[in-house]
Amino acid sequence: MSAMHKLLYQRIVFCHKCGRSMFVGPNARYLVHLARHTAVNKLLIFVAVLGLISFAPSTISIMSARKVGLANYISEEQLKQEKIVQGTLRKYSNIKPEQINRLTKIIVRNAQNKKLDPKLIASIIVVESHGNPTAISEAKSVGLMQVHVPTWGGVIDFTERNPFDPEVNIDVGATILADYLKRYKDLETALAAYEGTHDPTASEYVGKVMDLYRPGTRPIRRTEELIAEVEK
Numbered sequence: 375m376s377a378m379h380k381l382l383y384q385r386i387v388f389c390h391k392c393g394r395s396m397f398v399g400p401n402a403r404y405l406v407h408l409a410r411h412t413a414v415n416k417l418l419i420f421v422a423v424l425g426l427i428s429f430a431p432s433t434i435s436i437m438s439a440r441k442v443g444l445a446n447y448i449s450e451e452q453l454k455q456e457k458i459v460q461g462t463l464r465k466y467s468n469i470k471p472e473q474i475n476r477l478t479k480i481i482v483r484n485a486q487n488k489k490l491d492p493k494l495i496a497s498i499i500v501v502e503s504h505g506n507p508t509a510i511s512e513a514k515s516v517g518l519m520q521v522h523v524p525t526w527g528g529v530i531d532f533t534e535r536n537p538f539d540p541e542v543n544i545d546v547g548a549t550i551l552a553d554y555l556k557r558y559k560d561l562e563t564a565l566a567a568y569e570g571t572h573d574p575t576a577s578e579y580v581g582k583v584m585d586l587y588r589p590g591t592r593p594i595r596r597t598e599e600l601i602a603e604v605e606k
Contacts, residue, residue, distance in 0.1 A: 455482050455492045462496040466586060467505030477505070477518075477540060484544050488552040494561075495519070495548055497586035498568070501579065507540050513570075519547030522570065526550070 459478045485492035502520040503509040515522045516537045535542045554564035562574035569579045
């Protein structure tokens with residue numbers, strides 16, 4: 375080996391990332407190694423980005439837009455569920471329009487986590503609280519889904535979890551409902567248990583929820599009953 379070669383190839387190294395050994399010096403294998411796994415790689419990327427910004431700024435804008443679009447992507451099924459929930463809340467609740475979007479996302483997220491239909495939770499909210507997150511009933515039920523504090527206060531620490539926070543309240547209410555559904559295997563029986571009556575045939579509450587959730591699935595009420603309800 376000539377003196378020049380000795381200067382160029384001082385030593386041999388092994389790269390675990392490349393999985394091969396190589397001479398240190400100006401040869402193809404070592405230069406590829408530098409480009410892939412060392413600070414040279416970062417330098418090349420930095421130079422390339424600067425070049426894009428200088429000569430094709432629109433490319434950077436498109437790449438950023440695609441990244442944001444993917445981050446905010448939701449499935450077609452979830453979008454459909456959100457529209458159904460929004461429609462139910464807009465039509466039947468007293469929730470302000472600017473608050474419906476946030477509440478819809480809370481409902482859909484908790485419904486997915488508990489394997490419930492989001493429209494069912496929205497229907498319960500309408501009947502229970504008309505969409506008022508600070509509602510308190512005479513029976514000391516609170517929030518959007520009217521969680522009964524005397525019953526569940528021994529199970530859930532409401533000093534740490536604020537029942538007037540929609541995130542907390544809907545999470546608790548959906549968990550209770552999912553448990554009743556798992557126990558009774560029947561929606562109307564689970565709704566009656568959620569109300570506290572345990573008798574779906576004698577519960578006006580169950581009928582109201584089902585009228586919103588699945589219109590036409592229960593016997594049509596008499597005209598006098600509908601008029602009386604409107605006049606209340």
